[in-house]
Amino acid sequence: MSKSRRTTAVAAIAGAAAFALLAAGCSSSATPGADDEVTELTLATFNDFGYTDEMLAEYTELTGIKIVHNKAATSGDARTNYFTKLGAGSGLADVEAVEIDWFAELLQYSDKLYDLSNDEVADRWVQWKTDAATDADGRLIAYGTDIGPQAICYRSDLFAEAGLPTDREEVAAMIDGDWDTYFAAGDEFVANSDAAWFDSSGAILQGILNQEEETLESTDGEIIATTNPVVEDAYNTVLDASPELSAQLSQWSDDWSAGFANGAFATMLCPSWMLGVIEGNAPEVEGWDVANVFPNGGGNWGGSYLTVPAQSEKAEAAKAFADWLTDPEQQLKAFVSTGNFPSQTSLYEAEELLTVTRPFFNEAPTGEIFSDRSAAIEVAPYKSVNYFPVMDALQNAITRVDVDKTQDADASWDQFVTDVEAIG
Amino acid sequence: MTTQSLAEDREIRRITLGHKLNRWDMKVSPYLYISPFFVLFILTGLFPLLYTAYVSVFDWHIIGGQGEFAGAGNFEWVLGQDKFWVALRNSFSIFLISAIPQVILALIIAAILDQNLRAKTFWRMGVLVPYVVAPVAVALIFSNMFGDQYGLVNNALGRIGIDPVGWHSQVVPSHFAIATMVNFRWTGYNALIFLAAMQAVPRDYYEAAMLDGANRIRQFFSITIPSLRPTLIFVIITSTIGGLQIFDEPRMYDTTGAGGASSQWLTITMYIYNLGFGPAGGGQFGRAAAAAWLLFLIIVVVGLINLAATRTIATSGSRSSK
Numbered sequence: 001m002s003k004s005r006r007t008t009a010v011a012a013i014a015g016a017a018a019f020a021l022l023a024a025g026c027s028s029s030a031t032p033g034a035d036d037e038v039t040e041l042t043l044a045t046f047n048d049f050g051y052t053d054e055m056l057a058e059y060t061e062l063t064g065i066k067i068v069h070n071k072a073a074t075s076g077d078a079r080t081n082y083f084t085k086l087g088a089g090s091g092l093a094d095v096e097a098v099e100i101d102w103f104a105e106l107l108q109y110s111d112k113l114y115d116l117s118n119d120e121v122a123d124r125w126v127q128w129k130t131d132a133a134t135d136a137d138g139r140l141i142a143y144g145t146d147i148g149p150q151a152i153c154y155r156s157d158l159f160a161e162a163g164l165p166t167d168r169e170e171v172a173a174m175i176d177g178d179w180d181t182y183f184a185a186g187d188e189f190v191a192n193s194d195a196a197w198f199d200s201s202g203a204i205l206q207g208i209l210n211q212e213e214e215t216l217e218s219t220d221g222e223i224i225a226t227t228n229p230v231v232e233d234a235y236n237t238v239l240d241a242s243p244e245l246s247a248q249l250s251q252w253s254d255d256w257s258a259g260f261a262n263g264a265f266a267t268m269l270c271p272s273w274m275l276g277v278i279e280g281n282a283p284e285v286e287g288w289d290v291a292n293v294f295p296n297g298g299g300n301w302g303g304s305y306l307t308v309p310a311q312s313e314k315a316e317a318a319k320a321f322a323d324w325l326t327d328p329e330q331q332l333k334a335f336v337s338t339g340n341f342p343s344q345t346s347l348y349e350a351e352e353l354l355t356v357t358r359p360f361f362n363e364a365p366t367g368e369i370f371s372d373r374s375a376a377i378e379v380a381p382y383k384s385v386n387y388f389p390v391m392d393a394l395q396n397a398i399t400r401v402d403v404d405k406t407q408d409a410d411a412s413w414d415q416f417v418t419d420v421e422a423i424g
Numbered sequence: 425m426t427t428q429s430l431a432e433d434r435e436i437r438r439i440t441l442g443h444k445l446n447r448w449d450m451k452v453s454p455y456l457y458i459s460p461f462f463v464l465f466i467l468t469g470l471f472p473l474l475y476t477a478y479v480s481v482f483d484w485h486i487i488g489g490q491g492e493f494a495g496a497g498n499f500e501w502v503l504g505q506d507k508f509w510v511a512l513r514n515s516f517s518i519f520l521i522s523a524i525p526q527v528i529l530a531l532i533i534a535a536i537l538d539q540n541l542r543a544k545t546f547w548r549m550g551v552l553v554p555y556v557v558a559p560v561a562v563a564l565i566f567s568n569m570f571g572d573q574y575g576l577v578n579n580a581l582g583r584i585g586i587d588p589v590g591w592h593s594q595v596v597p598s599h600f601a602i603a604t605m606v607n608f609r610w611t612g613y614n615a616l617i618f619l620a621a622m623q624a625v626p627r628d629y630y631e632a633a634m635l636d637g638a639n640r641i642r643q644f645f646s647i648t649i650p651s652l653r654p655t656l657i658f659v660i661i662t663s664t665i666g667g668l669q670i671f672d673e674p675r676m677y678d679t680t681g682a683g684g685a686s687s688q689w690l691t692i693t694m695y696i697y698n699l700g701f702g703p704a705g706g707g708q709f710g711r712a713a714a715a716a717w718l719l720f721l722i723i724v725v726v727g728l729i730n731l732a733a734t735r736t737i738a739t740s741g742s743r744s745s746k
Contacts, residue, residue: 084486102703106487109488250678253592254567254571255571255573258573388703392705393704395685403685404685405590406593
C-alpha cells in the first residue's frame with residue numbers, strides 16, 4: 001500500500017516537472033510596445049562589435065536605461081543560442097546581433113522578429129544591406145551594423161623580393177582587372193618566390209561567387225548550385241589556379257593561422273574585418289599593406305545586423321536602442337576601435353572616417369580605401385535558407401582537392417552533388 | 425492505583441509510537457536516501473530520453489518547432505545517409521585506437537607505480553594531472569601539434585627524414601591524433617583505478633610466487649592480471665560507453681568542428697549535434713533525435729555484448745581459480 005502511494009507521488013512530481021519544462025518552453029510572448037518604465041535592456045553580440053562599455057554607459061546617461069551586454073565568443077555560438085531560444089520562445093536578449101551568413105535562415109521566421117521599420121532610418125544603410133533585411137511582407141526586421149567590402153592585402157616585402165612593385169598604388173594598378181589579371185600577377189610572383197600567391201582556394205571561390213546575383217540558390221528558392229554554370233566555372237577556375245598559386249591552406253585552420261607568420265602566401269582577399277585577423281596572426285611580420293583594388297570590381301564578405309526578437313517584453317525600447325547603436329555616430333566609433341566597416345552611407349564622406357589609417361599596414365588609409373571598395377559593390381548574392389549548408393558543402397569540395405588532396409576535382413564535384421541532394 | 429495505571433498506559437503508548445517511527449524509519453529511509461538520485465535521473469535522464477523518442481517521429485525544426493508526424497521517416501532518412509555510416513565507422517575506429525592502447529598502458533603504469541618507488545604520492549598524483557586539464561584545452565594544444573603543414577609533430581618527423589603525415593586530411597592519421605588526446609587524458613585515470621585494485625591483491629601471493637622462483641613478469645601475468653579481472657571489466661565497459669560518445673576532442677580538432685571536408689573524423693555524436701544545432705544543415709531536431717536514438721540502441725547492443733563477454737570471463741575465472 002505504502003509502496004504504491006510512493007510511486008504515485010514520484011510520478012506526480014515527475015509529471016509536474018515535465019509539465020513545467022513544457023510550459024517554460026511555450027510561454028507566450030508578451031505584447032510588445034506596452035513598455036512603461038524600462039530601466040534595463042540586454043544586448044547580445046559576438047566576437048567584437050566595437051560596442052565598448054564607455055559607449056553603452058553613454059546610452060545609460062542619455063536615457064537612464066542600463067545596458068547588460070553579453071558577448072558570445074564566436075558567431076556559431078551566437079547562432080546556436082539564437083535559434084534554440086527563438087524556437088523556445090523565451091530567453092533571448094532584447095537586442096540580438098545576427099551575422100549575415102545565417103541571417104537568411106532566420107529570415108524565414110521573420111514573424112518571430114519585431115518590425116523595426118521606421119521612415120527616419122530608411123536611408124541610413126547601403127541599399128543592398130537594407131534589401132537583405134526586408135522580409136517578404138516588406139517589414140524591415142534588422143538594422144545593419146557593419147559590412148565587409150573587400151580589398152587585396154599583400155606582403156610588400158615578399159613582393160620586393162620577387163621583383164614586383166611594392167607601392168600600394170602600383171600594386172593596385174597591376175592587379176586591377178578581372179580574376180585572370182589577378183592570377184596572371186600571381187604567376188609572375190610565384191616564378192620568383194617560394195611563397196604562394198594566395199592563402200586559400202576556398203577564399204577565392206567565395207570572392208568570385210560573392211560577385212554574382214544568383215549562385216547557389218535561385219531567387220524562387222530552388223537549389224541550383226549543382227547545375228548553375230556560374231558555380232561550376234568558379235569551381236574549375238579556382239582549382240585550375242590552385243596547384244601553382246594557392247598555399248593550399250584551409251581557412252581558419254591552425255595551419256592557416258600559422259601561415260601568416262611563416263610567410264606562406266603573399267596576398268589575400270581582404271574584407272575590412274580581416275585586417276584585425278592578419279594583425280592578430282602575424283604581429284611580428286612587417287610588410288603587410290592594403291591595395292585599393294579587387295578583381296572584377298567589388299565584393300562584400302560578411303557583416304552583421306541587430307535584431308529585436310518579438311519575444312522581448314521591451315521591444316519598443318529595444319528598437320530605439322538598436323536605432324541608437326546603428327546610428328552613424330556610434331558605428332564610426334566602432335570602426336575606429338575594431339576596423340568593422342560601417343554600412344551607414346552618410347559616413348562614407350565623413351572626414352573622421354576618411355582620415356583613418358592603420359599603422360600595422362604601413363599607415364594605409366583604410367578609411368578611404370574601404371569607402372571606395374564599398375562604392376564598388378554592385379551586386380549582393382541572393383541568399384536564402386539553404387545558402388549556408390550548400391556553401392559549406394562547396395567549400396568542403398574545394399578543401400578535398402586543394403588542402404586534403406584526397407580526391408581529384410571531378411570526384412570531389414560528384415560528391416558535392418551528392419551532398420547537396422542530401423540537403424534538399 | 426489509578427495514577428499508576430495511567431502512567432503505565434502512557435508508557436506503553438510511548439513505546440508503540442517510538443516503535444512505529446522506528447519501523448517506518450527502517451522501511452522508508454533507505455528509499456528516501458537513494459531517492460535524490462532517482463528523482464534527478466527521471467528529470468535529467470529518463471524524461472529527455474522519452475521526449476527524444478517523441479521528437480524523433482515528427483518533423484521538428486529548431487525554430488519552427490513541432491511539425492507533421494513523420495513516423496519512421498526520420499529513421500529511414502538517417503539510415504540512408506552516407507555520413508551516418510561514416511560517422512559510425514569513425515566512432516568505432518577512434519574508440520578501438522584509443523581504448524586498447526589505453527588499457528594496456530594504464531596496466532603497465534599501474535604495475536610500475538605499485539612497486540616500491542620513492543615519492544610515491546608524487547608519481548601517483550602526477551599521472552592524474554592530464555585528467556585535470558580541460559579536454560578543450562587538450563584538444564587545442566594537440567590539434568596545433570598535429571598541424572599538417574606547421575605542426576610540431578610533422579616538424580619533428582621531418583627532422584628525422586620522414587614525410588609529413590596528413591593528420592587532418594587522412595582518415596587513419598586523424599583518428600590516431602584524436603585517440604592520442606583521449607589517451608593523454610584517460611590513461612592516468614585508469615592507471616589509478618588499476619593501482620587501487622592491485623594494492624588489494626594479498627601480498628602473500630607474491631611472496632609465495634617468489635619462493636617458487638617466479639620473476640616479476642611471470643608474477644604480473646599469473647597473479648596481478650587474474651586478480652584485476654573485475655576492475656578490468658569495469659574499465660572496459662566505462663571506456664566503451666565513453667568511447668562511443670566521444671565528442672569534445674574531435675569537435676575541437678579543427679576550428680569549424682564539422683569533422684573534416686570528407687568527414688574524416690566526424691563521430692556519431694558530432695553528427696547528431698550538427699544535425700540539431702550545426703550551422704550547415706542544422707536545426708533538424710526530428711532527424712537528430714532519430715540519430716540519437718539509433719546511437720542509444722547501438723550502445724545498448726554493445727553493452728549487451730560486453731555483458732555477455734563479462735559473464736564468460738567471470739565464470740571461466742571462477743572455474744580456473746577452483
